[in-house]
């Protein structure tokens with residue numbers, strides 16, 4: 504069955520289509536934090552952040568069905584849906600971030616964010632970290648380092664070394680904050696020299712794709728100062744930490760403690776329905792609308808808005824941010840208690856946690872982390888790995904994840920760690 508489906512996949516989708524696990528999972532059903540395969544086997548989902556309020560949450564399903572049976576058009580007509588959702592969403596932001604554009608993917612949102620910074624500053628140079636992913640439009644893939652763009656990086660992009668809590672730049676976490684800002688300052692100088700000028704710095708406030716290093720709020724203070732002094736915009740990609748995953752509030756930037764100029768949202772926003780958005784201040788929006796107008800055929804359609812509104816309401820009604828705080832702290836405490844010869848660091852923030860492994864010679868234990876992920880899949884626990892060397896286990900479950908789910912996942916992890924060859 505699996506082999507036949509893989510062959511069909513290659514035939515239909517072409518080669519080299521990313522897929523998880525040596526023995527891929529054929530999922531047919533989901534509910535809350537659980538997934539079932541075609542043989543009826545149940546898996547605990549410790550990976551997926553898109554089904555944010557739980558797989559197939561009935562309230563989201565009903566909202567989508569009801570709106571789809573009533574009307575689905577686009578934003579060139581008046582419709583209450585986008586107005587109500589826009590008001591409810593922007594009420595969750597401070598710093599005068601009061602206006603939004605709805606799109607369909609995080610990539611599109613980041614693409615728009617880049618153009619907002621260009622429109623506001625009149626400049627075209629951007630900075631990102633050297634170990635990140637912000638999406639896959641042509642413009643945004645210049646800021647995504649997993650697969651370098653064809654023709655290489657263009658010189659309007661400068662990449663600065665990503666923060667790292669196991670091997671911090673400058674030797675300590677405190678020094679790393681200053682070192683990071685100095686690198687940003689040097690990158691800005693290069694952009695100015697090259698004639699592009701500095702339009703903005705796109706960053707994830709929790710550096711999730713960089714391997715979610717353990718940082719403290721305030722880490723970015725010196726960097727924000729440098730960016731502001733140079734007149735660039737902070738483009739804050741909340742696709743990963745947004746909507747309460749950190750367990751500290753709605754947004755990662757509030758946890759980190761800075762005021763972005765533009766915020767982009769995606770993945771968890773409508774529980775699996777393709778919805779993303781860009782939220783910004785009126786002055787930035789005016790510059791962008793003045794330059795581009797902007798219409799997105801599917802962005803902000805009534806069904807998308809209904810799905811997004813239901814998701815937002817469930818986060819509140821089910822107190823999912825408090826749950827992320829409680830269960831995340833509990834899981835992290837358990838991960839910290841694990842003893843293993845290759846364990847370099849257990850870390851996490853809210854419902855995003857894992858362990859980084861290093862070989863005894865200090866090199867990345869990439870193969871070991873991979874074997875652990877595969878073994879966990881066979882034990883019925885779905886998770887993955889991340890980091891520059893893919894040596895950090897990544898657990899990022901749907902938000903209704905409870906302490907007993909964490910126990911099941913981590914009890915299983917302990918067993919798997921014991922028997923996995925180093």
Ligand SMILES: Cc1ncc(COP(=O)(O)O)c(C=O)c1O
Nearest residue numbers: 608609610636637638742743769
């Ligand atoms: C931080 C971040 N930004 C943007 C994106 C792109 O989002 P999408 O796949 O919806 O285009 C991703 C996807 O993984 C992401 O992790």
